[in-house]
Amino acid sequence: xxxxxxxxxxxxxxxxxxxxxxxxxxxxxxxxxxxxxxxxxxxxxxxxxxxxxxxxxxxxxxxxxxxxxxxxxxxxxxxxxxxxxxxxxxxxxxxxxxxxxxxxxxxxxxxxxxxxxxxxxxxxxxxxxxxxxxxxxxxxxxxxxxxxxxxxxxxxxxxxxxxxxxxxxxxxxxxxxxxxxxxxxxxxxxxxxxxxxxxxxxxxxxxxxxxxxxxxxxxxxxxxxxxxxxxxxxxxxxxxxxxxxxxxxxxxxxxxxxxxxxxxxxxxxxxxxxxxxxxxxxxxxxxxxxxxxxx
Amino acid sequence: xxxxxxxxxxxxxxxxxxxxxxxxxxxxxxxxxxxxxxxxxxxxxxxxxxxxxxxxxxxxxxxxxxxxxxxxxxxxxxxxxxxxxxxxxxxxxxxxxxxxxxxxxxxxxxxxxxxxxxxxxxxxxxxxxxxxxxxxxxxxxxxxxxxxxxxxxxxxxxxxxxxxxxxxxxxxxxxxxxxxxxxxxxxxxxxxxxxxxxxxxxxxxxxxxxxxxxxxxxxxxxxxxxxxxxxxxxxxxxxxxxxxxxxxxxxxxxxxxxxxxxxxxxxxxxxxxxxxxxxxxxxxxxxxxxxxxxxxxxxxxxxxxxxxxxxxxxxxxxxxxxxxxxxxxxxxxxxxxxxxxxxxxxxxxxxxxxxxxxxxxxxxxxxxxxxxxxxxxxxxxxxxxxxxxxxxxxxxxxxxxxxxxxxxxxxxxx
Numbered sequence: 001x002x003x004x005x006x007x008x009x010x011x012x013x014x015x016x017x018x019x020x021x022x023x024x025x026x027x028x029x030x031x032x033x034x035x036x037x038x039x040x041x042x043x044x045x046x047x048x049x050x051x052x053x054x055x056x057x058x059x060x061x062x063x064x065x066x067x068x069x070x071x072x073x074x075x076x077x078x079x080x081x082x083x084x085x086x087x088x089x090x091x092x093x094x095x096x097x098x099x100x101x102x103x104x105x106x107x108x109x110x111x112x113x114x115x116x117x118x119x120x121x122x123x124x125x126x127x128x129x130x131x132x133x134x135x136x137x138x139x140x141x142x143x144x145x146x147x148x149x150x151x152x153x154x155x156x157x158x159x160x161x162x163x164x165x166x167x168x169x170x171x172x173x174x175x176x177x178x179x180x181x182x183x184x185x186x187x188x189x190x191x192x193x194x195x196x197x198x199x200x201x202x203x204x205x206x207x208x209x210x211x212x213x214x215x216x217x218x219x220x221x222x223x224x225x226x227x228x229x230x231x232x233x234x235x236x237x238x239x240x241x242x243x244x245x246x247x248x249x250x251x252x253x254x255x256x257x258x259x260x261x262x263x264x265x266x267x268x269x270x271x272x273x274x275x276x277x278x279x280x281x282x283x284x285x286x287x288x289x290x291x292x293x294x295x
Numbered sequence: 296x297x298x299x300x301x302x303x304x305x306x307x308x309x310x311x312x313x314x315x316x317x318x319x320x321x322x323x324x325x326x327x328x329x330x331x332x333x334x335x336x337x338x339x340x341x342x343x344x345x346x347x348x349x350x351x352x353x354x355x356x357x358x359x360x361x362x363x364x365x366x367x368x369x370x371x372x373x374x375x376x377x378x379x380x381x382x383x384x385x386x387x388x389x390x391x392x393x394x395x396x397x398x399x400x401x402x403x404x405x406x407x408x409x410x411x412x413x414x415x416x417x418x419x420x421x422x423x424x425x426x427x428x429x430x431x432x433x434x435x436x437x438x439x440x441x442x443x444x445x446x447x448x449x450x451x452x453x454x455x456x457x458x459x460x461x462x463x464x465x466x467x468x469x470x471x472x473x474x475x476x477x478x479x480x481x482x483x484x485x486x487x488x489x490x491x492x493x494x495x496x497x498x499x500x501x502x503x504x505x506x507x508x509x510x511x512x513x514x515x516x517x518x519x520x521x522x523x524x525x526x527x528x529x530x531x532x533x534x535x536x537x538x539x540x541x542x543x544x545x546x547x548x549x550x551x552x553x554x555x556x557x558x559x560x561x562x563x564x565x566x567x568x569x570x571x572x573x574x575x576x577x578x579x580x581x582x583x584x585x586x587x588x589x590x591x592x593x594x595x596x597x598x599x600x601x602x603x604x605x606x607x608x609x610x611x612x613x614x615x616x617x618x619x620x621x622x623x624x625x626x627x628x629x630x631x632x633x634x635x636x637x638x639x640x641x642x643x644x645x646x647x648x649x650x651x652x653x654x655x656x657x658x659x660x661x662x663x664x665x666x667x668x669x670x671x672x673x674x675x676x677x678x679x680x681x682x683x684x685x686x687x688x689x690x691x692x693x694x695x696x697x698x699x700x701x702x703x704x705x706x707x708x709x
Contacts, residue, residue: 058544060545061545062537062544063467063547084328144363144366144367147363147367148367156367230356233356233359233360234363234364237319237369238348239351246356249353249355249356250352250353251325252353252355253560255553255554256540256560258563
């Protein structure tokens with residue numbers, strides 16, 4: 001008889017059950033940890049590969065079997081990146097348009113979401129439904145009609161064409177609607193009893209309370225615009241107005257792609273998103289829970 | 296007051312008169328970016344009426360953007376066009392005919408301009424030939440004791456070299472040649488097919504068309520497929536984790552059949568000891584490698600037609616543009632006249648072999664471009680041969696099936 005068996009036999013039935021339960025919990029925790037580790041690796045490895053490749057020579061990047069670390073760390077690919085495309089200009093274009101669109105998005109979506117969450121007005125269901133419907137129509141379907149409209153308005157090859165159609169977002173309205181609906185009404189009622197308007201309630205009560213949701217919605221919108229590819233490609237023509245995702249793709253030619261330079265560009269282009277995420281990650285989780293958007 | 300108004304009017308008129316027309320030029324070819332930008336800068340400096348703007352649109356989305364712009368009526372003024380897409384855009388009425396003066400037109404090589412002629416009108420001017428060429432890694436040749444080919448090479452000699460160049464070095468597999476890229480219906484593979492005496496994949500008899508996957512095609516296909524599965528000198532689909540040019544860049548491939556446009560790509564690896572090799576002859580016949588003829592076209596939606604045509608003419612025939620292209624290792628439209636500049640740009644690379652093969656080179660399916668439904672017919676052939684190249688079908692079966700399906704499609708084509 002082994003020692004553990006002796007201990008188990010010596011223990012009473014309740015204690016035995018407790019031990020079994022603890023062993024099960026530990027086992028499931030180990031399995032969960034292993035699963036999460038695998039998931040984390042699946043996300044981290046491509047990132048690590050991208051960053052490491054940005055410092056490799058082409059020979060190292062293309063060799064098989066692959067090598068993880070560059071023999072000599074070099075910034076040559078970053079230098080070539082800036083020499084090949086106007087990376088700084090494209091980065092700046094992407095940054096300011098994404099910040100502006102995300103901010104205007106919140107500016108337009110917050111009152112709409114609050115109205116849908118709190119007010120009752122004729123055709124409310126229809127209006128809200130139309131917002132939700134906009135989430136269900138694939139953008140490929142609307143791209144040519146919107147392009148024709150943009151051209152008719154004389155906005156082609158201008159930032160207006162890029163920004164204006166992106167200001168209204170059904171997704172942001174829905175996200176904030178979910179949050180405003182979860183706010184206790186008593187908060188706003190005190191404002192209304194004191195003679196304040198719904199707009200005052202929105203400005204002084206709902207919006208400050210929704211900081212987290214707004215930060216999350218802003219980040220989603222920022223990321224969406226930062227990664228935006230097809231629409232800028234279609235409506236912008238001038239190279240000096242072009243955004244980063246399109247610029248990075250231009251490093252790929254018909255027959256070849258300079259992978260180390262592309263990875264250098266990809267590494268730099270992920271920086272704003274990583275920094276933005278680090279700032280608002282707490283809000284993101286909160287918003288996901290309160291708005292029912294998780295999973 | 297009146298004087299002031301008159302002065303302002305005169306000023307505005309003079310501004311309008313001197314304001315340069317802006318011509319938007321679009322291309323997908325980033326390998327020519329530096330040369331294109333230098334050419335445009337030179338053109339803009341050479342005159343004051345037109346300012347050309349360079350727009351690089353990635354290959355992956357070039358045609359989507361072109362289609363959207365054409366549909367929306369906002370187009371570039373000058374576009375880089377390939378033959379595969381030319382027929383579609385021309386047949387849709389999306390391109391303007393290009394009128395060149397007789398002297399300029401006479402200078403252009405007929406072999407490459409003919410595919411861009413429809414009903415006697417020219418719709419595109421090919422900017423220089425882009426021939427399929429053979430590159431070799433001289434360091435590997437020397438290491439394995441294989442003679443470096445300089446002026447003539449046979450297919451048998453190339454195969455022998457590829458066998459010797461296939462070996463394992465420091466735990467890394469080195470391959471002789473990029474056989475996976477040599478599918479017989481595509482430009483690299485067809486370069487061998489034409490060299491073996493092939494007359495074209497589709498035959499025209501009277502007003503009808505029929506597939507021509509004859510003995511020459513079958514033999515060439517088998518010979519190229521054998522590089523992967525019989526001779527084992529090339530990575531197959533299972534072994535190929537990197538593309539052929541990437542293996543060549545990494546020093547893991549001895550012979551690479553690719554286009555002359557790859558020259559700037561080799562600059563990525565300064566240690567790569569590359570050179571051109573003569574295109575191998577098949578069965579004692581003179582090599583006939585494929586030459587691509589990408590052209591400059593003027594979309595019908597362009598609002599600056601005259602300025603666009605003037606720019607195209609300058610790019611293709613002016614001494615300045617031709618010289619600048621050659622000096623950057625790119626073949627200009629009038630290649631033979633600028634041979635010395637081209638050779639000087641690529642010293643020690645055996646670039647004269649590129650010139651040697653040019654007179655005998657052929658535009659792929661050049662005589663069939665007007666055939667309706669050609670892309671669909673070629674897609675069928677491509678899909679069937681791809682099954683053989685990836686080891687999922689026997690070559691004979693693939694060719695037989697392709698022939699049957701092509702016949703059906705060609706019966707519907709005119």
